[in-house]
Structure formats: structure tokens, C-alpha cells
Amino acid sequence: MSSPTLFSPPTPAITTAVPLTKKILTADHPTWCPGCGDFAVLASFYRVLEKLQYPHEKIVTFAGIGCSSRFPYFVNTHGGHYIHGRALPFAAGISLGNDDLHVFVFGGDGDGFSIGGNHLVHTARKNVNLTYVIMDNSVYGLTKKQTSPTSPIGFKTKTDPTGAIDQPINPMRTLLNTGATFVARSHATQVNHMVEMMTRAAKHPGFSVVEILSECVEFYAGAFDSSIPRKGGTWSLIQEKKHDGTPEDADRHDVTDEVAAFKLAGQAWPGSFGVFYENNVRKTKNVLEAELVTKARERTKNATDLQLLQATFAKMR
Amino acid sequence: MVSPNTPETPGDAAAPSAAPRSIHDVVIRLAGNSQDGIQSVGGFLARLAGRSDQDVMTYMTIPSTISGGPSIFQVRMGTGDILSSGDRADILVAFYQHSYDAHISSLRPGGVLLYDSDHVTPVEGDNRFTQIAVPITSGTVEAVGGAGKDKGKNIYILGLIARVFDLDVQKLAALIKERFGGKNEDIVRNAMLAFDAGYAWPQNNLHDLFYRFEAIDLATRASGRPQVTMDGNQALAYGLLAAGVRHGAGYPITPWSSIMETLRTELPKYGGLFVQCEDEIAAISTAIGFSYTGHLAITGSSGPGLSLKMEALGWATMAEMPLIVVNVQRGGPSTGMPTNVEQSDLLQAIYGSHGDTPRVVLSPKNVEDCFYIAMEACRIARTYSTPVIILSDMALASRIEAFDEPDFPKLMVDPKADLSDRGADFKPYPLDAITRHAPPGSKIGSGKYPTVTGLEHDELGHPTGSSKLHTQMTAKRREKIKKLGASLPAPELNGDAAGDVLLVTWGSTWGPALEALKRINTAGVTGGHLHLRHIHPLPDGLEDIFNRYRKIVVAEINDEGLYGFGQLAMMLRARYANPAIVSVTKTDGLTFKISEIVAGVARQLQSAHLDATLSVAQPSALAKK
Numbered sequence A: 001m002s003s004p005t006l007f008s009p010p011t012p013a014i015t016t017a018v019p020l021t022k023k024i025l026t027a028d029h030p031t032w033c034p035g036c037g038d039f040a041v042l043a044s045f046y047r048v049l050e051k052l053q054y055p056h057e058k059i060v061t062f063a064g065i066g067c068s069s070r071f072p073y074f075v076n077t078h079g080g081h082y083i084h085g086r087a088l089p090f091a092a093g094i095s096l097g098n099d100d101l102h103v104f105v106f107g108g109d110g111d112g113f114s115i116g117g118n119h120l121v122h123t124a125r126k127n128v129n130l131t132y133v134i135m136d137n138s139v140y141g142l143t144k145k146q147t148s149p150t151s152p153i154g155f156k157t158k159t160d161p162t163g164a165i166d167q168p169i170n171p172m173r174t175l176l177n178t179g180a181t182f183v184a185r186s187h188a189t190q191v192n193h194m195v196e197m198m199t200r201a202a203k204h205p206g207f208s209v210v211e212i213l214s215e216c217v218e219f220y221a222g223a224f225d226s227s228i229p230r231k232g233g234t235w236s237l238i239q240e241k242k243h244d245g246t247p248e249d250a251d252r253h254d255v256t257d258e259v260a261a262f263k264l265a266g267q268a269w270p271g272s273f274g275v276f277y278e279n280n281v282r283k284t285k286n287v288l289e290a291e292l293v294t295k296a297r298e299r300t301k302n303a304t305d306l307q308l309l310q311a312t313f314a315k316m317r
Numbered sequence B: 001m002v003s004p005n006t007p008e009t010p011g012d013a014a015a016p017s018a019a020p021r022s023i024h025d026v027v028i029r030l031a032g033n034s035q036d037g038i039q040s041v042g043g044f045l046a047r048l049a050g051r052s053d054q055d056v057m058t059y060m061t062i063p064s065t066i067s068g069g070p071s072i073f074q075v076r077m078g079t080g081d082i083l084s085s086g087d088r089a090d091i092l093v094a095f096y097q098h099s100y101d102a103h104i105s106s107l108r109p110g111g112v113l114l115y116d117s118d119h120v121t122p123v124e125g126d127n128r129f130t131q132i133a134v135p136i137t138s139g140t141v142e143a144v145g146g147a148g149k150d151k152g153k154n155i156y157i158l159g160l161i162a163r164v165f166d167l168d169v170q171k172l173a174a175l176i177k178e179r180f181g182g183k184n185e186d187i188v189r190n191a192m193l194a195f196d197a198g199y200a201w202p203q204n205n206l207h208d209l210f211y212r213f214e215a216i217d218l219a220t221r222a223s224g225r226p227q228v229t230m231d232g233n234q235a236l237a238y239g240l241l242a243a244g245v246r247h248g249a250g251y252p253i254t255p256w257s258s259i260m261e262t263l264r265t266e267l268p269k270y271g272g273l274f275v276q277c278e279d280e281i282a283a284i285s286t287a288i289g290f291s292y293t294g295h296l297a298i299t300g301s302s303g304p305g306l307s308l309k310m311e312a313l314g315w316a317t318m319a320e321m322p323l324i325v326v327n328v329q330r331g332g333p334s335t336g337m338p339t340n341v342e343q344s345d346l347l348q349a350i351y352g353s354h355g356d357t358p359r360v361v362l363s364p365k366n367v368e369d370c371f372y373i374a375m376e377a378c379r380i381a382r383t384y385s386t387p388v389i390i391l392s393d394m395a396l397a398s399r400i401e402a403f404d405e406p407d408f409p410k411l412m413v414d415p416k417a418d419l420s421d422r423g424a425d426f427k428p429y430p431l432d433a434i435t436r437h438a439p440p441g442s443k444i445g446s447g448k449y450p451t452v453t454g455l456e457h458d459e460l461g462h463p464t465g466s467s468k469l470h471t472q473m474t475a476k477r478r479e480k481i482k483k484l485g486a487s488l489p490a491p492e493l494n495g496d497a498a499g500d501v502l503l504v505t506w507g508s509t510w511g512p513a514l515e516a517l518k519r520i521n522t523a524g525v526t527g528g529h530l531h532l533r534h535i536h537p538l539p540d541g542l543e544d545i546f547n548r549y550r551k552i553v554v555a556e557i558n559d560e561g562l563y564g565f566g567q568l569a570m571m572l573r574a575r576y577a578n579p580a581i582v583s584v585t586k587t588d589g590l591t592f593k594i595s596e597i598v599a600g601v602a603r604q605l606q607s608a609h610l611d612a613t614l615s616v617a618q619p620s621a622l623a624k625k
């Protein structure tokens, strides 16, 4: 939430007219295992930033803890590596602290749906303006193969040596339930699709979330083969309504239709990919807070900070 | 003095026969039920005293049940410095039999019992006190009438007290109008009717109770600024505003909530915002997020919530983010005694973390200090790029005191975030300098953007597993806090510079300890009182001070623990290895009485003489001579 009075004017000394390229955006070399799905997510993210060409200093890449959450070290932007599961409330502070920024949060299925599950619900329902990418490998990668909230029943892990017994969550239903205003699903083997989903998410005003199935080759190889055509799986793309009046259009998915989105989310594994839901009507928390400021400033007739405090204390004499 | 509504009639409300007796201060305890509005009587008296250049202190209990149930409000008002709420009352106003039964023991010998003759039957012939039957309920019903029934009893009593203490009726009437002015006319009129009825209650029934506070020595009010009256939580919130804090996040819990409520209401006027989060972890995370954008932010809670914030606090230490964390302490552990006072979160604040996390912990000594400690915390957080914990407590949070309005034009801090360009040599974690973060939005000359991180890191923020770097960075984080310690002013030392005993306190125990020191000195024991506002790091020079006294008695409201020492005492013993440091602790959920501190000192000094002075009951100043 930006208020012009709360920032010092930037000094125009450094002029970066240079366009953002993958080369500029590349930072530390990723520490992921060779073949890890997260590499493709990173490559796609570079392309998203190349497409969007935001001012370099206004991009923030943030994460919690996990293999996937190492992401910010590999992207040359302002950024941070926070604690396990809590990146979203931190990022809410960034977004609301300076509305001028483009805030991206990356993390894993454990980070987002388990330890951070409650934060996901509340950051989403408040519609804080930021983009959240969940790299779901259905396992705890960093801690070396424990059951995750998206591990399917029967999957053998170190904490479920005879196979997982607890019902996994349905990520798409969970995300739709939070009240997120942009919900999409993608796959780390589909670079163009990831780029499209992340770009649309970035442009969406409000809380946008993309779940990307990203294989952990080390601890859950083959987890997502059933949606990889060259491995015999089916890649089922959501066909979005074009509102072109054609008979085919009637069967296409209306992204503003929440009930239809829930229906899609209920499809049998491996389900569909694309934008499930988009709501551009609901105001963001950033806007709502700014409106509170505007109203309060009107009521107090734009009094200076000093005048405000003095007036308050005068009432307490 | 003319009652504002009713012209003075020489009939029943005749002018008092004698001149008022002069007194220094008085402790009035009102005991009733929470719906009786006795808090508001206390509020009126407190604000009146503030406007009359008197120092005010109030002591309030909030019953755990939201409505119904017993409630008390104690106000001590007087001339000059009022340091504590007073051990016992000079006047008890008992609205009900249970109020009388529960609180008559709090009345000093020679004190005055004003009881509602419609509800209370006091012990007959109890000549320790002056007992005065006042038909509070029927008097109010008669004056106000209508459907309001006995609503307004509180204001009736306010009128009576105004008469007894010759208070400024014009000012009180103005306060009543301000308080109820927003509501409809009837309410103001009814309140004034009740007030006048209490004020006009026949003087001769009052047994010549007629007092006036000593004239104020104007030289003690040299600031030239008027007095303001508020509680500690308000003072703290406004201190943060003056210090340029415009962002915050929290989760409700008693007694912290009113700080977040004040900030949520106030901040939008200043272009800022306060976020109510889903829990305390989210709250501290959001607050650190704000700080990361260049706006020093505040989060806060009470004990259980501080525990939830610990992991994130560790991150803020590692990533070297400025942050203000307020902890308004209450009785613990767990939900404990949520509406009582305790100083039992000290070690949690200083040491409650994983890893080596050098902490900054400050504690305000009274309501006024809540304002200034908030400002100081912000200065330290910014200067040393570190989280700072403010330990307030339930007593400060809910107590109303009057103090000089701060010198705002001098104190106001510019809230602007610094998004200026950083040079090509910018490093987020330089080993040879204190960290100065570049918030997102600021351009970095090298084109290499920094990562703030909770992993051990090198100077540029890259994660590292190097033992050498971990040693160096741990030292960097430690040394800046030591540097802060070396820069701190010497703590306040009162009384004798050397002698038998040094009383050491922190937080709201300041006032009672100062009064205890007077009693101790009066009894012929040499001693001083040292009060710590900066608890971690400690200011330099304490060792020498401690060496000048035979015993160092640390008085604090927490348990003596497994080894017989309270939390500060334990830390001081560890720090100074001085066996003369001993403890006086208690865990009854109440602020220290002066007599409890004196008794503790007597015990530690094994002073029968000091003990003997305690058994002499202190008569009320209102006692008939």
C-alpha cells in the first residue's frame, strides 16, 4: 500500500535502460539435483520476467524453506529466504508495505499446504496483491523423503514405510476454497504453459496462485508420469470460453464460474491444467487499505503527522 | 463553589462549617460490579487530576468475565509525584455487601467507608474507620428517575467525592459533558442530575469530611506543557507514532489488544496501516515484511503470543532486520492469569530462542515512560538494524497516569523509507560495519541484488556452510549489541550511593520500589534504588555500583525458580558473579505493595529493626486527629 509521503524520492543516479535478460536475472547456480523439476520452473520464471520487463529493482522473489524454496538465491532480484511455511505473511508485508513492487513467492507442497496452510488461506482471502507459485512434488524433498500433504495413499516414505495412509489434500479444491482470485495449475514438463500461467498470474490484480507439478527425481521419480504424454500419460488442457457464440464454446470452461472450477478440481487424477478460476472484480487488500487511508486523510483534512498527534493529545488533557 | 446545574441553596447542601484540611494525597477504592461504571469514575478523577496539575495514578482490576461480577477501581491522586497506587485505601466506596466484605480489609485505620445504605450492612460499631451510610441507589433513582433505574450511581458518587475533596466542579462538569457529549442530550442531563445529587448530599451527614490537596509547587511543572492522562498501552502506541512507525501487524490477546486497536484506528490517518493477522506467527512475519520494505514496523502480543513469534525473531536476528516487538506481560505460563500482572517473560524475551540470538530488551518504568521507551526502541532498532523487544506489563497497560505532554515538534521522527540508490560496493552483511539493508525498490549499482536470509551467509547474503564465516557473522551480530550496551546511559540511581542495601528493579516495580526506599531510609537503613530500563544489553558500570552495597536485592514479580532467584536476579548473578545479589519475588498476580518490598529487604538484611517498622500500621491521612 503506497502512500507518497512514506517514501523518499528515489535519486535518479542509476539509469537501467538495459532490458532484463536471462543473463541479468541469473544469480547463484541452483543447488538442485540434476533432473529436478524445479529447474524448468526457474527457466520459465526467467522468461516471464523477460516478457514482463518490470523495472529490475521493483521485483521481489521470496520463499520459505524447502528445496523449491531455495529459488530466490537463483534469481537476481531483491529477495529473501524466510522460515518454513511463513513466506506468505512476510510477502503480504512486502506487498502492503510498498504497492509499487512485483512480489513473487515460491515454495513447496509441505511449505504451502502443511506448515503454511493457514497462512495460505488468510493471505488468499484477503486478496493481497502478490503471485504465489507452489512447486508440488508430493514429497518432502529437502528433508529427504517424508510424507507430504499431497502424497498419495500408499506412497512409501521414511515416515510411512508401509505406504501413506492419510487422505491427501486436493490442491485445487483447497486453493479455490481459500478465496484466491486467480487459481491455475501447470506442469514442470510444459515450459510454455508454465510461462503463460505465471505471466497471467503476475498480471492479475490480487492474490494469484499457480500450482506446478514438479517432479522430485531423487525421492519421488515418476510421480507425475500420468500427465506426461511421452511417458504414456495424458495432458489435458482446460479450454477456456472465448465468448465467440460458437456451439463449441458452450462446453468450454468459464474461468469466472466458481462452481465449474470446483467441478474441474474434482476430476480424477491427473486432472486438467490451466486457469481454473479468475476473479477480477474483488478489490485487493492493497486497494482497500489505501481507501481507508484516503478516507481517514479526508476526515482529518490532510493534517500533518505533528498536527494529528498534538490534536490527539489535546483531547487527553 | 457552585454546582453547575443547581444554584447553591443554603438549605441541605450548606457550605461546610470549617476550612478544608490540607492533604498530600489520597487513595480511593471503588468496589462494585463491572456494569456500575466505576472505571469511568476513576477515569474522571484521573483526568481531572491531570488537568489540575496533580499527579495521578490509578489501579484497576478487570474481572475475567466480560460483564457482571465484582470490579474495583482504585485511584490515588495528590500533589507532586505519585509513585505507586498505594498499598491501602483511605476511602472505600462499597456498592454492595460483597464489595464491603472483600475490600474492607484494604482500608487503612482511620480511613473512611462510604457504603450504599440500600445494599450494605457494615459490621456495627467498627470504630477503626469512619463509616458513612449513603443512600447511593435510592439517591440516584430519586435524582435521575425514569427508566434508567440506578444507572448513574457512579456519577452520584463522583459528585460526593467532589464535595469531600473540594474538587473543581467546573472542570468535572466539562469532563462529563465531553465524555457523554457524543450521546444524546438526555444522557448528559441525567449524568449532571446524578452528579448534583451526590454533590448536594447533606454536608452534615459527612461528619465534616472536607479536604483540599496541597497547593502545587509550580516549579515542579517546568515543562510549560499541559498534562495529559492516559494508560500505558496508549502511551506506548503514541510513542511509536511519534517515532515514525507507520506499519504493524498483530493478533488480539489481553492485555496487548488495545495497542493494536489504537494503531489500527490511528495509522490510516498517518498514511499507514495495521494488519490483523491470522495468528502471531503471521503477525510478526508481516511486520518483518514491512520492515524489509524500509518501514520499521511493530508487532506485539502477550506471553503466549511472544512464544509463537520466537522462530521468526530468530530469523530477524539472523537476517538483521529492524523490528519492534511489544510484549505486555500477564500471569503465565499458558493462559495463566490473563488479567493479572507478572514479570515472568524476561528470560523468554532475552533467551527464548533457538541458536545464539543477542537480543535487545527494554522495559518502561511507568505510563509516561511507555511513550519514551517506544521512541527509544525505534531509534535502537533503526541504528543497529535489530529487533527490539519492549516488555510492558498488565499494570502499566491498564493504569492511568498523568504526565507532561511530550515536546512533539522536537521529537517527531520522519517516517520516510530510504529507497535511494545503493553504490556498486553495496553489501547487505558487511563484516566491518552494521548492516544497512537496501529495501526492494532501491537500485543497486553493481546490478547484483541482495537476498535477505535466515541461512548463515557471507557478506553478500549468499548461503554458506563455512565455519569461519559462521564464527565471524555470529560475532558481528553479537558485537553490534555490545556496542549498543556501551552506548547506554547510566541507569537511574536514587538514594544513598553506597550502604547496606541496593534495591534493583525493572518495569512497573519502579514506583513502589522508590517509595519502599524512602521507608527503608526513614527507618535508618542506608540504601539506594537502581532501576533498569535497558535490561539487555545491560548498561556499563553496574559492577562498580553493586560493589558499593552490602546486599543487592532484586525485587520482581515472578517466581524464585528452582534455585531461589527471580529472572532478573538470575541474569545479574550470572553476569556479575556477585553473591550479594539476592531476590525478592512474588507470584500473586498483583503489583508490589511498598510493605512487601520493605519486608523483603528486612528479610534479606535480617534487620529486626526494619521488620519492626513494618508492624506499625500506617494510619490514613484522613484519620480524625
Ligand SMILES: Cc1ncc(C[n+]2csc(CCOP(=O)(O)OP(=O)(O)O)c2C)c(N)n1
Pocket: A065, A066, A067, A068, A069, A084, A107, A108, A109, A110, A111, A112, A135, A137, A139, A140, A141, A142, A143, A148, B311
Ligand atoms: C520450523 C521448521 N520445521 C521443520 C523444518 C524442516 N523442513 C525443512 S523443509 C521441510 C519440508 C520441505 O518440503 P516441501 O515444502 O514440500 O519442499 P520441497 O523440499 O519438497 O521442495 C521441512 C519439514 C524447518 N526448516 N523448520
Ligand code: SF4
Pocket: A031, A032, A033, A035, A036, A037, A038, A067, A068, A137, A141, A142, A215, A216, A217, A218, A219
Ligand atoms: S531432493 Fe528432489 S526436490 Fe530436492 S532438489 Fe533433489 S530432486 Fe529436487
Ligand SMILES: [Mg+2]
Pocket: A066, A108, A109, A110, A135, A136, A137, A138, A139, A140, A141, A148
Ligand atoms: Mg515438496
